[in-house]
Amino acid sequence: MEEENATLLTEFVLTGFLYQPQWKIPLFLAFLVIYLITIMGNLGLIAVTWKDPHLHIPMYLLLGNLAFVDAWISSTVTPKMLNNFLAKSKMISLSECKIHFFSIAIGVTTVCFLLATMAYDRYVAICKPLLYPAIMTNELCVRLLILSYIAGILHALIHEGFLFRLTFCNSNIVHHIYCDIIPLSKISCTDSSINFLMVFIFSGSIQVFSIVTILISYTFFLFTVLEKKSDKGVRKAFSTCGAHLFSVCLYYGPLLLMYVGPASPQADGQNMMEPLFYTVIIPLLNPIIYSLRNKQVIVSFIKMLKRNVKVSY
Template identity: 75%
Template sequence: MSNEDMEKENATLLTEFILTGFIHQAEWQIPLFLVFLAIYLITMVGNLGLIALICNDSHLHTPMYLLLGSLAFVDAWISSTITPKMLAIILTKSKMISLSECMIQLFSFSFSATTECFLLTTMAYDRYVAICKPLLYPVVMTNRLCIRLLVLSFAGGVLHACIHIGVLFRLAFCNSNIIHHFYCDIMPLFKISCIDPFINVLMVFIFSGSIQVFTILTILVSYTLILFTVVKKKSLQGIKKAFSTCGAHLLSVSLYFGSLLFMYVSPGSAQADGQNMMDSLFYTVIIPLLNPIIYSLRNKKVLDSLAKMLKRNV
C-alpha cells in the first residue's frame, strides 16, 4: 500500500464543509442580501424572458437567435447554481454544505462555464460566416448545423465537468473543512485536501487550459478575418453594420474570457482569497446579469419582438 493510500485510509475524512462567503460586518448583512437578491431576480427575468421571446417569435428561429437563447439558458443555469447558496450564506448563520452538495455545485458550475466558452466560440463563427460570406450564410449556417454545434457545446460541458468530478474523488479532505469561497470551486478544494492534488491540478491545466486556448484562438481568428473583411469594404455603412452586429458579442466575450483568464491563469499564490472571490463573483453573478442587457439593447430584432409582445399583452 502506498503512503498516499495509507494517509487516505488513516485520515479522519470530512463530509461537510463551511463556505466562508464574503467577510462582512453584521450591519451589511441585509443590504448585501437585498442587492444580490435583486441581481438574481433581474438575471432570471432577463435571461428567461429572452428565451421566451425567441421561442414565441418565429422570425427569431434562426441560428443567431438559437445561439443567443442557449447562452441565456446557460447564464440562468450558472446564476442559479451559485447565487441561491450565496444568499443563504449571507442571510443565515449556517454556512454548511455537504460533500455531495459541494460536488453537485462544482459539476453544475464546471458544466455551465465550459458550455458558455463553447457557445461564445460558436457565436463568433456565426458572425464570421455572416459578415465574411454573407451570400453563403443561409447555406453554411443552417439550423441543422446550429443544433449540432449546440449539442457538441453542451456535450463538451458535461464531459469536461465529469472529468474533473471523477478525478476529484481520488482526494480526501481532512486538513480543514473551511472553504474560503462563496461556492465550491475546484481550487479552494485542492487547498484543503490531505492528498497531494498534483494530478488534479495537472488535469485542470491540461483540459481547462486547452479549452480556453482553443476557444480564445478561434474567436480571435474569427474576428481578425471579420476585421480584414470590414476594412476591405471601405464603406462607412458597412463598417457600422458590422460593428453593430459584432459589438455585443465582442463585449460579452471580452468580459467573460477576461475574468476567467485573470482568475485561472494568474499565479494562485499571488492572489488573496478575497481577490479570487471578487473575480469569481464577476463571471458567476455579474456577467449573467449583463449578457441579456448587452444583447437586447443592441439588437433591433429583439427590441421589435419585445415591443410586439408587449402590445399584444396590453
C-alpha cells in the same frame, strides 16, 4: 498513516465574501436584485426567441441557449450566496459541494463553446453572406449546440472524477463563493497535484481554443467591413463587435486568472472577484449586450408584450 487515522471531513464552511456584519442586509438586497434582473432578462430572451418564428435562425438559437446557460449558472451560484448572507450556518455537505461544482463546470464550459460558435456564426454571416444560408443551417447550429453541451458535461465529468479522489481531514473552510475544484484541492489532505495539472491542461486548452476562434472570427469580420468602406457599416460593425468583445473579455479574463494562471497549490485562492464576474455579473450583462442592442429582438419583445396584453383584456 496520519491520513488514514484522521477523521475525514464531510461538511464544509463556504465562506463567500468577507464583509462587515452591517453590510449583510445591503449585500443580500443588492445580489437579490441582480439575480432577479438576471433571471428576468435571460428568461425573457428565451421566451422571445421561442415565440417568434422569425427568430428561429442560428444567430437567435445561439442567443437563446446562451441565455439559458447564463440563467443556469446564476441560479446555481446566487441562491446559495443569498442564503449565506442571512443564515447563521454556512455549512455545505461534501455531496452538495460536488453537485454544486459539477453544475457550474458544465455551465461555464458550455458558455466558452457557445461564445466561439456565436463568433463563427457572425464570421460566416458577414464574410460569406451569400453562402451563409447554405453553411450555417439550423441543422448545423443544433449540432454545434449539442456538441457544446456534450463538451461541457465531459469536461465537468473529468474534474468531478478527480474530485472524488480527494479526502479532507485538516480544514473544512472553502474560501470561495461556490464549491470549486481549486479551493477544494488546496484544503485536501490528499496530494492534489494531478488535480491542478488537469485543471491547467483541460481548462487552459478549452479557453485558448475558444479565445483563438473568437479572435480569428472577429478579425476577419472587421477586415471585411473595413474593405467595404461604408462609414455607417464600419460604425455599426465596431459597435456590435466592440460590445461582444467587451463581454468576451469580461468573461475570459477572470476565467484565465482563475483556472490557468493560478492553477498551482501555492497560488492564493481567496480572491472572490474573478468567480463573481463569470457567475454573477456576466449573466446579468449578456442580455443587455447581445439583445437590447438588437433591434429585431426588441421589436419581437414588444410584439410579444402587446399580444399578452390583448389576451389579458
